[in-house]
Amino acid sequence: MAKIFRDEEVSLDPIKGKVIAILGYGSQGRAWALNLRDSGVKVLVGLERRGSSWAKAEEEGFKPLPTSEAVSQADIIAFLIPDMAHKDLWVKSVKPYMKKGADLVFAHGFTVHYGLIDVPPSSDVYMVAPKSPGEMVRRSYLLGGGVPALVAVYQDVSGEALSKALAIAKGIGCTRAGALQTTFREEVETDLFGEQVILVGGIVELIKASFETLVEAGYQPEIAYFETINELKLIVDMIYERGLGGMLRAVSDTAKYGGLTVGKFVIDDSVRERMKKVLEDIRSGSFAKKWLEEYSRGMPTVIEGLKKIDESIEDVVGRQLRELMARGLKWGTHKE
16 A cells, blocks of 8 residues: 655655745646745746746746756756656756756656656655646645645655655645655556556547447437536546445446446456556557657647547537537526
8 A cells, every 4th residue: 555644744844945946837837836935935937938937927926037047046956847848958958057966856757767867866856746737736725725646756865855755745735635655667657557548548439439339320419429428527526526336326226237237348358458558568668669759750640639539520519519508507607
């Protein structure tokens, strides 16, 4: 079982008096910067250009600096830009300017685990990975709560890397919910696997296949949409709140029987074998290599895939039905 650190067990002392450079002011970067500042930690925002993120940071009370300047003043450097931009940023604006022994912090294990940067031997390297988008990290903090996070240590030169990771998790509010200890390898491999086989890959293909099966059999697309896509949210919400068993107990007996018997027919051993192959590709680095090549070519597979989905009948119908439902919600708030 994973070790879970609670708020009362963790201190901000390991990062007090230190300067943390937050690289990026997007979803996670903004949340980290604001929450750490509100927790009494000195934060610098480092950005590569004077764009919308720069203006947003200024609007919220920061004085952004070019990345190299923020890095040169920092004791702790937090990479909160997309993983695929880490390598270029490291070479151009971080490595030549960082203090010897400055810490490197990541919100995802991809960069370090797959060797996108050459980790300095004098630096503590650790990870704090909130398990939600940055907007929720910020909102939960303001409400006095927090979202869970994963913490991990890749390189511990000082002997205090874990304590600093936990202190950052506390500073952004995550230990209020709990920080679970893991490793860079476990975090990145399970994260990629989950995205591919269920959260973004598997569920999308299962939805599309079920919708298309009904439409091809002559059922109206609108009815198929409600049965295979719209109601999915209700089921996921119940799983989130009650677990798998709680969801099953909440649905009809007919749904229980059909789900428990037919689910195993659809997701059979052949699917599980393909899942194992997906995991092998992730663990071997094969997926990372393919993704790096795809990214270097401008992501043509991603762009084409999104275009096809936008033009699919399920998304066309979905946009129409979501508009109808939005009207219904608006009507429900109407006051005479």
